[in-house]
Amino acid sequence: MKEFGGACVLLDRSDINTDEIIPAKYLTENSKLALKPYILEDLKLNGFNPKTSLEGARVIVTRQNFGCGSSREHAVWVFEVNNINVVIAESFARIFRQNTFNCGMLAIELPKEDIEAIFAIEAKEIKVDLKGQEITALGNGKHRAAFTLNPFDQELVMAGGWLPYADQKY
Amino acid sequence: MGKTITEKIFAAHLRDTPSAGNAILDIDVVMCHEITTPIAINDLMERGMDRVFNADRIKAVIDHVTPAKDSKTALQGKIIREWAHRHKIKDFFDIGANGVCHAIFPEKGFIRPGNTVIMGDSHTCTHGAFGAFSAGIGTTDLEVGILKGVCSFRTPETIKITINGTLPDGVFAKDIILSIIKRLTVKGATDKIMEFSGPVVDKMDMAARMTMCNMAIEAGATCGVCLPDMVTVDFLWPFIKDDYASREEAAADFKKWHSDPDADYAEELTFEVSSLSPQVTYGYKPDEVKDIAEMSGTAVDQVYIGSCTNGRIEDLRVAASILKGRKIAAGVRGIVSPATPKTYSMALEEGLIKIFMEAGFCVTNPTCGACLGMSNGVLAEGEVCASTTNRNFNGRMGKGGMVHLMSPLSAAAAAIKGVINDPREL
Incomplete structure (x- = not known):
């Protein structure tokens, strides 16, 4: 199982799509690592610069429907190869959420109030307690929020992803 | 309580229920293209798992960049081509015989009512037009699909979308689905099935139904679906004529997949298209x-x-x-x-x-x-x-x-x- 939590970056917009996360022109790469420089390249957001804003980040916090669009798992790998393995949002697009758990990473859904609170304190760091299913956001203050993981998704995270899980079980 | 078409397909393909609300389904058709499959193939090879669960139930095509435009796309084609040959995947469509996956696979009769279908492509929802459960998935799901013939889904709820009226001249399925997405928004159908029915859908040919189901993902849906009827039978007839004595018999058989009148829906929406403009x-x-x-x-x-x-x-x-x-x-x-x-x-x-x-x-x-x-x-x-x-x-x-x-x-x-x-x- 992976280690979760650390410095976070806040992306203050809903419906951030897979083409913004990793443009299709990079889908010709045949390795995950090759995607690394192109993370969020086409995301236009005030104050966000994909080349500098993500330095040291381990966690992304965002709004609704994150990862909508294409089925490309490249949109998860590009975070993975940049050492980001937790995305916290009000909601996710189905395929992105499944791809994240399939890679043994975390897609945590929180109620709108908690997301608002994390943005309000301008969180710089997120601690993730997977066992206790709670996150703690630290910034201009502190915000704790409980989350619920579907038991199957939790098993995928523990197993290190869907392939090892399925290989053993089916 | 009656069942929707999707609940019937899930029940008929259920391999496992790892936790409440999660279903592991047996998959009838695993479709592959050269953008999302080569990384799956490379990963399976690295893990010493370069196997396929059933070569006849895997369909593959090179369609996204063909002819190859550069060395990288040439390599992607090479990887999937060699893999298809290595595993004797006979339904592999390469240059000269290749076309856009969600157009060529239905044309070949690969998708039948009641099927479960996955592909590493979000527009896989297109094939719901045949009364199938067909969903886009990522590369890890694709790897497991190729290897084991199973895939995991949350048990989906269904939005029933009834389309009434008469479609005016100059207005098409594309205009209808754009107007539906406008009302639902890009996340209105997330984790749900969009089930299209009503007199306008009954009159649509399979191409129009595929256009509708194709864009279900743009409202976040897992799949769009139409109930299989005589239009479906007529399209599939060259491929199923040995299985049925007549078209009527086939249509009657397909009815077993139809949603029951007392099925439970998450939401029921009605669209009146008689005064719809091009969108x-x-x-x-x-x-x-x-x-x-x-x-x-x-x-x-x-x-x-x-x-x-x-x-x-x-x-x-x-x-x-x-x-x-x-x-x-x-x-x-x-x-x-x-x-x-x-x-x-x-x-x-x-x-x-x-x-x-x-x-x-x-x-x-x-x-x-x-x-x-x-x-x-x-x-x-x-x-x-x-x-x-x-x-x-x-x-x-x-x-x-x-x-x-x-x-x-x-x-x-x-x-x-x-x-x-x-x-x-x-």
């Missing part, structure tokens, strides 16, 4: 939709007719119907990509290719190319495209480009005038 997107999200009159006069640099949404022969006929005897406007680049070799051949025989060429269109080979800005019609910064495709995301057809989604008729009309306009006035 067009205006922003960077597919739910940003307006009546075409409101966008009239918007200049376009390129017009693209093709893709898994609207690249079928029915779409080409509609576009050609107003291009006949006309020229596209000076300064506009017209590109048409027939979605499959069969579509291309039919368009040749019917004289459509001549109409497109005389109007000034470039006719490409069957490929996804321009739709996602990979080849054959990438936009430059600041350029605008009237397109029959499915996504208008920022940068989708090329960095800094703007895409307006519309029907093939509206796209052809934009080509003729050089600006977006109501095609019914031409």
